[in-house]
Amino acid sequence: FADAGDVLATEPDEVIVATGGLPHVEVLEQGNDLVVSAWDILAGDVKPGQNVLIFDDAGDHAALQAADLISATGAAVEIVTPDRSFSPEVMAMNLVPYMRNLQKRDTTFTVTWRLQSVARDGNLLRATLGSDYGAFRRQRIVDQVVVNHGTRPLDELYFDLKPLSANLGEVDYEALTTGKPQRIRKNPEASFRLFRIGDAVAARNTHAAIYDALRIVKDL
Structure with a gap:
């Protein structure tokens, strides 16, 4: 288990939230x-x-x-x-x-x-x-x-970190689907970018969650 304070204490450059979901x-x-x-x-x-x-x-x-x-x-x-x-x-x-x-x-x-x-x-x-x-x-x-x-996103950690992140948790989906790097920076004073994948976004199977991760992290 990690809360926002635990994550921030590691002084990350990138944060990927993959906290899954709970039954709906x-x-x-x-x-x-x-x-x-x-x-x-x-x-x-x-x-x-x-x-x-x-x-x-x-x-x-x-x-x-x-x-x-x-x-x-x-x-x-x-x-x-x-x-x-x-x-x-x-x-x-x-x-x-x-x-x-x-x-x-x-x-x-x-x-x-x-x-x-x-x-x-x-x-x-x-x-x-x-x-x-x-x-x-x-x-x-x-x-x-x-x-x-299916599941509902277990996304409390994501929303705790969202206002503190450089991209405010936002994903450029055009870049995601065309294999280009994520460039969004709406909070330039922040020290890390934030993304979420898999069931932490919405219910999906394991293969889709892995593909989420691949498309996000291959160009970090």
Whole structure:
């Protein structure tokens, strides 16, 4: 962990903030407080339920990892996605071990449906699904709802350093995309430039974050 004071104490010339993000689960019309994130399951912070709906709006590994972990306990798992296919960010060879595990368990994939709300129904949860293709509704009664909706930037450090930096944290995107050096200096009295990459900007995969870093640092 480092705060702005720790960073400034190193007297840097360049600062690259790559602090990542935290799960984004506040995506429902109602009932955001009743869901947990895929990260909660994977970290062991939340015990898996026995009848679980996983809403995957990110299409990456986290939803499948959570489904694998939960279904291994003997639980029934339904993975719901608004996309027309599931897990588009997981490539074919990586998908194989997931499917070998999930298809031999009580696991169902439901595409083209979006989780809209969650409400209590006695000791259980009533999940309402909607569609991007019309005014359609379906409901599920489960004991746990897991949301995988990417991340929100963990950007407090970036904004603490931004007014103290020479470029005020700004990126010249034309220079970035054409392979040219960053030249912005709006605060010439400052001693360092500041950039952020990866999930510290917005949710993205590892490959995109590495590409962010390459384009920024190759011409420093």
